[in-house]
Each structure stands twice: as C-alpha cells, then as structure tokens.
Amino acid sequence: MSSRSLPATRLINVGQNGVGRYVCQLARITLRFCKHQASSRGMRDFVENYLVDFARSNPNVVVYVKPHRHRGASIQADYLNGNSHKTRVSKMDMDDICKWIELARTRSGVDIVRKTKNFQTHSPSIQGVWHPFLFKDPSVNLKTFPDSEYGRFEVNEVTATERILQLAERMKQLELEKGEGKSEKDGESV
Amino acid sequence: MAAPLLRHLSRTNVIARRTVLAFSKHNNDMQCRYLRNSKSLPPYLKEQVERRTKVGPEPKRHPSAFGCWNYDAELFAFGKRLGEDFDVDILREAFISRSYIEMEIEERKKVGVKTQIPDTSCNEELSIEGKQLIQKYLKAYLRFNFPYMFEEGICAICEYLMTTEILASVGKLIGVRDLIQSKHYPPTDEEMVDTFMAVVAAVAKSQTEERAGAFVVDFLVPRLVGKDINEMWKLDNPMGLLSAVLQSRGMASPESRLLWQTGCSSIMSLYHVGIYSDKELIGRSPGETLTIAEKQAAKEALKNLMKSDDSRPPFLSSSKVPLKSLDLEKKNPSADLLLKLYSQSDTSAQRATK
Numbered sequence: 001m002s003s004r005s006l007p008a009t010r011l012i013n014v015g016q017n018g019v020g021r022y023v024c025q026l027a028r029i030t031l032r033f034c035k036h037q038a039s040s041r042g043m044r045d046f047v048e049n050y051l052v053d054f055a056r057s058n059p060n061v062v063v064y065v066k067p068h069r070h071r072g073a074s075i076q077a078d079y080l081n082g083n084s085h086k087t088r089v090s091k092m093d094m095d096d097i098c099k100w101i102e103l104a105r106t107r108s109g110v111d112i113v114r115k116t117k118n119f120q121t122h123s124p125s126i127q128g129v130w131h132p133f134l135f136k137d138p139s140v141n142l143k144t145f146p147d148s149e150y151g152r153f154e155v156n157e158v159t160a161t162e163r164i165l166q167l168a169e170r171m172k173q174l175e176l177e178k179g180e181g182k183s184e185k186d187g188e189s190v
Numbered sequence: 191m192a193a194p195l196l197r198h199l200s201r202t203n204v205i206a207r208r209t210v211l212a213f214s215k216h217n218n219d220m221q222c223r224y225l226r227n228s229k230s231l232p233p234y235l236k237e238q239v240e241r242r243t244k245v246g247p248e249p250k251r252h253p254s255a256f257g258c259w260n261y262d263a264e265l266f267a268f269g270k271r272l273g274e275d276f277d278v279d280i281l282r283e284a285f286i287s288r289s290y291i292e293m294e295i296e297e298r299k300k301v302g303v304k305t306q307i308p309d310t311s312c313n314e315e316l317s318i319e320g321k322q323l324i325q326k327y328l329k330a331y332l333r334f335n336f337p338y339m340f341e342e343g344i345c346a347i348c349e350y351l352m353t354t355e356i357l358a359s360v361g362k363l364i365g366v367r368d369l370i371q372s373k374h375y376p377p378t379d380e381e382m383v384d385t386f387m388a389v390v391a392a393v394a395k396s397q398t399e400e401r402a403g404a405f406v407v408d409f410l411v412p413r414l415v416g417k418d419i420n421e422m423w424k425l426d427n428p429m430g431l432l433s434a435v436l437q438s439r440g441m442a443s444p445e446s447r448l449l450w451q452t453g454c455s456s457i458m459s460l461y462h463v464g465i466y467s468d469k470e471l472i473g474r475s476p477g478e479t480l481t482i483a484e485k486q487a488a489k490e491a492l493k494n495l496m497k498s499d500d501s502r503p504p505f506l507s508s509s510k511v512p513l514k515s516l517d518l519e520k521k522n523p524s525a526d527l528l529l530k531l532y533s534q535s536d537t538s539a540q541r542a543t544k
Binding site: 014015016017019020021023024027028030059060061062064066078080081082122123125126127128129131132133136138141 | 250253257258260263264266267270271272273359360362363364365367368376407408409410411412413415416449450452460462476500501507508
C-alpha cells in the first residue's frame with residue numbers, strides 16, 4: 001500500500017479541546033476478563049491493585065468491569081465522538097495493561113491515520129498576506145522611467161577594465177617613487 | 191461448508207504444517223492446499239460480502255444495547271468531566287427531550303397505563319433559559335474583549351457561535367450525545383443544541399449565573415480560533431460607515447489613494463489602495479479592481495479603528511474576565527445609529543450651504 005492510497009490528515013485538535021477547558025475524551029472503559037484462566041492474570045491483578053485508584057483519580061470516566069467465563073481479557077474504550085477501540089490484553093502483565101489504559105485515557109478517540117505534518121497553525125500570518133509591493137519605497141511612485149538611478153546596473157566584482165586601470169595607476173606610482181629615489185641619490189653624489 | 195475449513199485450520203494442523211515446511215522445501219503446495227488454494231473459501235467470503243451489501247451497514251446503537259450501561263454513573267461522570275457540581279435532578283431533566291416524552295406517552299397508551307407524565311418534565315423550558323444565558327454572557331464577554339467594536343459586529347459573532355452546527359458539535363465534545371433521552375439514536379442536531387442549552391441553564395441553577403457564563407466562554411469562544419471574526423459581519427457600505435466614524439471622532443473624511451498597481455491589462459491585475467485621513471494612512475488593502483480594493487481598504491481601516499485587526503492579542507480566557515462585575519446590559523455603539531446620525535447631519539449641512 002502506497003502512502004497515496006492510505007488516508008492521511010493534518011494534525012487535529014478535536015473542537016479546540018483544552019483552549020478553553022479540557023474535557024477528557026474517554027467516556028467509559030469496559031474491562032473484560034475471565035476469573036479463572038491464566039491468560040487474564042494480569043487483568044485480575046490490575047482490578048485488584050489499581051482499578052479503584054484509577055476510578056478515583058478519573059471520576060469523569062465510567063468504568064465497567066465484566067467477567068466473562070473462559071474468554072480472553074480485553075479493554076474497550078468508548079470515546080465522546082462515538083468511536084470505540086478494543087484492545088486485547090490477554091497474557092499481558094499488569095504493567096502493560098496499565099500502559100494501555102493510560103493510552104486510552106489520554107487519547108482523543110479519533111482514528112489513527114497518517115499525519116501529513118506534525119504541526120498546524122490556524123492563522124498562518126498575522127502580518128497580512130504577501131504582495132509584490134511589500135517593503136517597497138513609495139518614492140518609486142513619483143519617478144519617470146527610464147530612470148538613471150533605478151536603471152543603474154550594479155556589478156559587485158571588479159571588471160577587467162577597472163583592474164587594468166588600477167594596475168596602470170600602481171605602475172605610475174612605482175615609477176614616480178623610483179624617479180624620486182634616483183634624484184635623491186644624484187643629490188648625494190653632487 | 192465451514193466444517194472442512196475449521197478442521198484444517200485447527201491449531202494442531204497448522205503446527206504440523208510449520209514443522210513440515212521447515213524440513214521440506216519443495217512440497218509447499220501439498221501442505222497448504224486447504225489454506226491457500228482452498229476452493230471453498232473464496233465463494234464463502236464472496237457470499238458473506240454480498241449478503242452484507244444487501245442488508246446494508248449495521249444501524250448505530252446506543253451503548254446501553256451492548257449490556258454495560260449505568261445512567262446514574264454516566265450522569266455523575268458528565269458533571270465531573272466538565273468540572274461542575276450539578277444538581278442531579280435538574281441535570282436529569284436537562285437530558286429529557288420532547289420526542290422522548292411523546293414516545294413514552296404513546297407507549298403507555300398502548301399498554302393501557304393511565305398515569306400521565308407532566309409535559310413540563312422535558313428540557314424545553316431549560317433550553318430557552320439557557321439560550322438567553324448564552325447570548326447574555328457571550329455578548330458581554332465579546333464587548334469586554336472588543337470595546338471598540340460595533341454592536342452589529344458583536345451580534346454577528348454571537349450569531350455565528352449560536353448556529354446549530356457549532357452548538358451541536360460542542361455538545362458532542364462534552365458528551366451530551368449518549369445521555370440524551372430521545373426517540374432516536376443518535377439524536378438529531380436540534381436535540382443536541384437544546385440539551386446543550388439546557389445544560390448551561392442547569393449550571394446556572396445548580397450553582398451561579400457567573401459560573402454558567404464562564405462555562406459558555408470556555409466552551410464556545412475557542413470555536414473562534416482560526417476564524418475571521420471581521421468577516422462574520424456582512425458590511426454593505428464600509429466606506430459610508432468609515433466616513434461616519436471619522437466624522438464622529440472629529441477626524442477628516444477619508445481619502446482613498448492608489449498606492450501601487452501592476453498587471454492592469456492582465457487577468458492577474460492588482461491594485462493597492464490606501465485610505466488616508468488627515469494625511470495619515472489608516473488602512474490599505476490589495477484588490478483585483480479599484481472598487482474591490484477600495485472597499486477592502488475601507489474594511490481594513492474599520493478593523494484598525496475597532497481594534498480587531500489581524501495582529502490583535504489572543505482571546506482572553508474566562509478566568510481573566512471579571513464576569514461578576516461585568517455590566518451585562520451595557521451595549522457598544524451601534525453602526526446603524528451612527529450612520530443615521532451623520533447622514534442626517536450631512537444633508538442638513540448641504541442644505542445650509544445651499
């Protein structure tokens with residue numbers, strides 16, 4: 001399956017949750033397990049040790065515990081948007097189950113799909129839209145074109161002509177210096 | 191049809207196949223005959239798919255249909271979810287819709303029970319109360335946030351937030367959907383809206399009105415994030431309003447000037463118009479034609495005057511707004527009134543000059 005055929009979304013915050021007041025999106029959680037089978041051992045441990053604490057610290061989540069005879073253990077998380085996700089947790093130990101339940105509690109409940117970007121902004125620019133006249137000097141409006149100042153061609157490097165002229169000037173200077181030196185020597189001899 | 195499949199898919203067989211596969215490379219085909227090349231499996235699956243398409247998708251059912259449902263616990267969790275202390279009886283009433291009462295009356299008639307349900311036990315009264323509360327506190331909050339904005343603009347934003355679409359989605363976010371007692375599931379958008387309003391009224395009745403105001407601000411104002419609040423108020427003649435505003439503030443009347451233009455003979459033409467008052471730029475905007483650009487520039491100037499421009503500070507949270515001491519009745523200046531006042535004075539001035 002290529003990434004084109006798979007569904008993709010941008011990063012979604014359901015209903016701007018948390019901008020005003022945060023609402024935990026997990027509505028109810030149903031724990032199913034067997035009272036006898038070894039595969040439900042971890043879930044039984046969780047129910048004995050942590051379930052009351054979980055329910056007490058999250059009064060906004062309704063917890064249903066449902067023993068099923070001779071079935072694998074599972075966690076069913078129902079979210080406020082109507083989605084429900086089932087995780088099979090048979091043969092898992094208590095710590096793993098704690099992690100799965102924590103995941104269910106902190107999720108928004110939207111389907112897990114590929115994200116095109118890991119960030120999103122609602123107002124891309126508060127400075128306004130770009131336009132071709134941004135940061136342009138208004139004095140251009142009053143000029144008549146072609147204008148010598150605005151039509152000037154600027155060259156950053158030194159051109160060949162300028163280079164030769166510079167060399168010629170330097171040679172002249174050198175010759176002058178030499179001539180001066182000679183005259184001084186002549187004076188000494190005289 | 192399923193019997194041979196089950197026999198060959200049984201666990202021992204699969205394990206046996208794996209061990210055989212590990213030792214023999216060439217007779218794969220023989221060992222997986224019933225798994226990969228089964229002649230009975232494709233038609234069986236095909237039949238399943240055909241039957242499913244014929245019947246259609248499963249109808250959505252209330253969570254109580256699946257066995258785990260405790261309405262009292264759900265109501266308690268609803269209150270805790272929102273961080274509010276509800277009076278349970280009022281909250282229970284807020285979730286009873288009109289259609290549920292009608293359904294109940296009909297059912298009782300069928301069975302022949304003579305006890306009657308009072309009509310007032312549904313959430314209609316509460317929702318009316320809630321609607322008034324929402325409008326009152328939302329407008330007060332917006333006026334506090336935008337003290338220079340015209341009353342029409344504030345009403346437009348409030349109207350946008352009071353649409354069925356938004357209120358229903360807010361109701362969904364806080365988990366009203368499963369708790370509504372209604373004839374149909376999922377409940378209609380109108381029922382969701384009524385229930386949300388009734389919940390607001392329930393907050394006010396169980397606690398205080400300010401608490402309900404904070405509730406409204408917390409859940410409705412975030413819906414404005416990423417929306418253009420200035421576009422919600424449809425302005426027909428922004429230039430007329432702008433000149434009236436400038437006149438009322440004692441500033442010179444607006445003068446529009448073309449700042450830039452490019453590509454005038456092409457379909458991508460662009461004009462940039464600025465509006466000046468007392469030789470000061472108060473707003474500017476690009477547009478495809480001169481009239482559009484001027485109109486947009488006038489809107490931009492009004493935005494700047496109302497201090498609702500794009501670079502304004504973000505919305506205040508409900509904890510930073512003194513909801514208790516807010517004057518709920520005080521209104522912002524009205525644009526219509528201003529227009530009437532200054533168009534009259536214009537005509538009288540013209541008469542005087544004549």
